[in-house]
Amino acid sequence: MAEVLVYVDHADGAVRKPTLELLTLARRIGEPVAVFLGAGAEDAAPTLAEYGATKVLAADEPEFVEYLVVPKVDALHAAFAHVSPAAVLVPSSVEGKEIAGRLAVRTGSGLITDAVDVEAGEDGPVATQSVFAGSYTTKSRITKGTPVITVKPNSAAPAAAPAAGSVERLAVTVAEASKGTEVVSRTARESTGRPELTEAAVVVAGGRGVNGDFSAVEALADSLGAAVGASRAAVDAGWYPHSNQVGQTGKSVSPQLYIAAGISGAIQHRAGMQTSRTIVAVNKDEEAPIFDLVDYGVVGDLFDVVPQLTAELDARRR
Amino acid sequence: MKTLRIVVCVKYVPDATCDRRFADDLTVDRDDLDGLLSELDEYAVEQALQIKEAVDDAEVTVVTVGPEDALGALSKALSMGGDKAVHVEDDDLHGSDVLGTSSVLARAIEHTGYDLVLCGMASTDGGMGVLPSILAERLGVPQLTQLSELTVKDGVVTARRDGDLASEQLRASLPAVVSVTDRSGEARYPSFKGIMAAKKKPVETLDLSDLGIAADEVGLAAAWTKVDEAAQRPPRTVGTILADDGSGGRQLADFLAGRRLV
Ligand SMILES: Cc1cc2nc3c(=O)[nH]c(=O)nc-3n(C[C@H](O)[C@H](O)[C@H](O)COP(=O)(O)OP(=O)(O)OC[C@H]3O[C@@H](n4cnc5c(N)ncnc54)[C@H](O)[C@@H]3O)c2cc1C
Ligand SMILES: Cc1cc2nc3c(=O)[nH]c(=O)nc-3n(C[C@H](O)[C@H](O)[C@H](O)COP(=O)(O)OP(=O)(O)OC[C@H]3O[C@@H](n4cnc5c(N)ncnc54)[C@H](O)[C@@H]3O)c2cc1C
Numbered sequence: 001m002a003e004v005l006v007y008v009d010h011a012d013g014a015v016r017k018p019t020l021e022l023l024t025l026a027r028r029i030g031e032p033v034a035v036f037l038g039a040g041a042e043d044a045a046p047t048l049a050e051y052g053a054t055k056v057l058a059a060d061e062p063e064f065v066e067y068l069v070v071p072k073v074d075a076l077h078a079a080f081a082h083v084s085p086a087a088v089l090v091p092s093s094v095e096g097k098e099i100a101g102r103l104a105v106r107t108g109s110g111l112i113t114d115a116v117d118v119e120a121g122e123d124g125p126v127a128t129q130s131v132f133a134g135s136y137t138t139k140s141r142i143t144k145g146t147p148v149i150t151v152k153p154n155s156a157a158p159a160a161a162p163a164a165g166s167v168e169r170l171a172v173t174v175a176e177a178s179k180g181t182e183v184v185s186r187t188a189r190e191s192t193g194r195p196e197l198t199e200a201a202v203v204v205a206g207g208r209g210v211n212g213d214f215s216a217v218e219a220l221a222d223s224l225g226a227a228v229g230a231s232r233a234a235v236d237a238g239w240y241p242h243s244n245q246v247g248q249t250g251k252s253v254s255p256q257l258y259i260a261a262g263i264s265g266a267i268q269h270r271a272g273m274q275t276s277r278t279i280v281a282v283n284k285d286e287e288a289p290i291f292d293l294v295d296y297g298v299v300g301d302l303f304d305v306v307p308q309l310t311a312e313l314d315a316r317r318r
Numbered sequence: 319m320k321t322l323r324i325v326v327c328v329k330y331v332p333d334a335t336c337d338r339r340f341a342d343d344l345t346v347d348r349d350d351l352d353g354l355l356s357e358l359d360e361y362a363v364e365q366a367l368q369i370k371e372a373v374d375d376a377e378v379t380v381v382t383v384g385p386e387d388a389l390g391a392l393s394k395a396l397s398m399g400g401d402k403a404v405h406v407e408d409d410d411l412h413g414s415d416v417l418g419t420s421s422v423l424a425r426a427i428e429h430t431g432y433d434l435v436l437c438g439m440a441s442t443d444g445g446m447g448v449l450p451s452i453l454a455e456r457l458g459v460p461q462l463t464q465l466s467e468l469t470v471k472d473g474v475v476t477a478r479r480d481g482d483l484a485s486e487q488l489r490a491s492l493p494a495v496v497s498v499t500d501r502s503g504e505a506r507y508p509s510f511k512g513i514m515a516a517k518k519k520p521v522e523t524l525d526l527s528d529l530g531i532a533a534d535e536v537g538l539a540a541a542w543t544k545v546d547e548a549a550q551r552p553p554r555t556v557g558t559i560l561a562d563d564g565s566g567g568r569q570l571a572d573f574l575a576g577r578r579l580v
Contacts, residue, residue: 011483068460068461068462068463068479068486068488069451069461069463070461073455093482094447094463094464094481094482095481097446097447097448097451098448098451098461098463100448101416101446101448101449101451101452101455102451102452102455104417104452104542105417105420105452105455105456106455109542110415110417110541110542110543111415111416111417111446111448111542111543112543113446113447113448114445114446126546130551131445131548132334132338132339132443133334134551135337135338135550135551136338136339136340136548136549136550136551137548137549137551138340138344138545138547138548138549139545139546139547139548140543140544140545140546141543141544141546142542142543142544143541143542143543143544144542145542177458180454180459180460180461180490180491180494181460181461181462181488181489181490181494182488182489182490183486183487183488184476184487184488184489185486185487186484186485186486186487187484187485187486188483188484189482189483189484189485202579224580242480242501243480243482248440248442248445249358249439249440249499249500256579257574257579267334267335268334274554278577278579279554280570280573280574282566282570286559286561291556291559292553292554292556293554293556294554294556294557294559295554295557295558295573295577296557296558296559296570296573297557297558297559297560298559298560298561298562298566298567298569298570299559299560299561299562300561300562300566301562304562304564304566304567305562305566305567305570306567307567308565308566308567308568309567309568309570309571310567311567312567312568312571313571313574313580316571316575316580
């Protein structure tokens with residue numbers, strides 16, 4: 001069977017969930033071969049194997065951290081040349097998309113970004129995209145070269161399918177031209193201990209309506225084991241970090257449950273949450289457009305409704 | 319020649335607040351829809367103007383690849399303060415994907431001459447967010463993308479890129495391709511004077527032959543990708559909406575429990 005390259009997203013060897021989803025999707029098209037860049041391949045290999053990686057091609061060059069993005073393209077390109085894959089799947093992160101785009105140019109291949117599903121088709125893999133703020137669903141194929149597809153988080157339920165997953169060293173030469181942008185320093189973000197926004201099963205989001213106070217939103221999130229999201233209005237006001245922004249210029253999320261508190265539901269916000277399974281809103285304006293989307297809506301003051309919900313959930317658990 | 323030649327890539331897109339849809343050939347239906355300069359490209363124009371204002375001798379050229387109406391995007395960018403415009407327009411471009419568009423744009427930028435190419439973080443229609451990176455690959459120059467802060471001095475770009483896991487401080491030498499986010503600083507509104515002045519600014523119109531590109535290298539037929547289906551998502555069926563009578567939180571808990579979401 002043809003091999004499919006899967007670019008691994010990880011934090012120091014801890015494989016992130018979207019990669020497991022990619023391995024699961026890759027098995028529909030062929031045999032997944034994982035490409036692991038950076039330190040920790042040996043730690044990651046058992047997990048990658050469990051989800052179907054037949055091989056783990058690993059490289060750890062200092063240039064991956066010293067320069068922006070392009071050295072990783074050199075490495076993925078080396079893996080591509082080594083394997084001659086039937087397709088390449090990359091997680092749809094900012095960096096993932098850039099790596100995929102450059103690989104597509106180098107290999108004369110078509111590119112599809114932000115797929116929410118990938119299936120095998122007669123003429124190669126078929127990718128589903130959700131476009132125009134989630135109002136259309138498209139199915140597309142790549143007609144030239146080797147399909148390069150980036151896939152959004154929460155696009156598949158990871159399913160185990162153990163394979164060999166042996167680690168092979170990948171020989172990579174980082175070209176001089178790939179060292180154009182130096183990473184002078186890197187300041188890691190503090191972890192909040194809450195789930196990753198794009199991967200979470202439940203997201204509780206606050207907007208301008210929280211009026212500077214996210215504590216009710218955070219308390220509900222913690223009661224549900226949820227990630228916290230924010231509208232751009234809340235982020236622009238400085239109430240919450242931009243990394244938690246949901247929408248067109250923030251994260252796009254697709255959880256089982258999305259709870260919007262004090263968010264009006266502007267098109268740019270909807271673009272990032274419209275495909276959530278169940279949508280709930282609390283807003284004191286019954287005319288707010290967010291109510292066009294909801295499975296359940298409460299017209300009321302979030303400072304009454306949200307704490308009552310949190311208390312009720314906590315009480316029922318006792 | 320100006321010492322700092324800045325090229326800003328701007329896209330003309332259908333208004334996101336209208337009902338956007340697909341035409342019969344599954345490309346974006348651009349007829350009967352209001353179009354505008356992709357809002358996120360205003361941030362790129364703004365940064366270009368700020369850089370220009372900080373150095374003695376810079377020139378800002380705004381470039382678009384798009385249909386006749388795309389002139390509207392160029393006019394807006396010129397009225398904000400761009401110096402001149404380049405419009406690549408050719409019927410054979412219809413239906414180009416990102417690989418096609420980027421190769422045309424790269425050729426147009428080379429034709430214009432550049433030290434710094436500025437882009438938006440993503441268009442508001444296709445929204446792939448990859449074109450700047452692909453452009454850097456094609457032009458063979460450094461990429462500094464998704465920046466929230468940017469300074470250009472003595473031929474060196476220093477910048478900050480805020481990612482999910484870390485915030486990175488970056489440095490590269492010109493020429494380079496840059497993209498900026500909506501966090502890079504509010505874009506200015508065109509002044510009345512700016513709007514009047516824009517009408518007199520030069521707009522160069524180029525077709526594929528001017529750029530030495532064969533018609534069969536681009537467009538829908540030559541695209542690297544093919545859209546087979548586009549279906550409107552059924553509108554979400556609106557569920558229960560209730561006015562809080564003092565028990566809204568508890569009723570919400572019942573709903574979530576009923577759906578096995580808690
Ligand atoms: C190019 C572009 C990109 C954008 N990208 C994004 C994006 O990524 N994400 C995003 O969110 N926005 C984005 N926006 C902004 C978007 O258009 C809206 O301005 C924004 O989403 C509004 O945020 P909001 O709903 O929190 O605020 P508002 O629209 O002001 O709504 C606040 C809501 O809170 C309600 N409220 C107030 N007090 C209470 C209370 N005590 N209890 C209950 N309800 C209350 C009000 O009734 C109101 O409906 C973008 C805009 C542009 C032009
Ligand atoms: C809903 C939808 C989905 C699509 N999906 C795909 C896909 O999966 N694969 C594919 O190959 N093509 C796809 N396309 C086509 C693609 O959007 C266009 O070819 C487009 O020109 C480049 O992509 P973008 O608009 O997404 O650019 P982005 O990468 O989002 O744009 C970033 C920046 O590049 C600059 N820029 C982009 N386009 C132009 C332009 N025409 N002129 C000047 N500057 C520009 C702007 O500065 C912009 O801010 C899609 C189009 C639509 C409408």
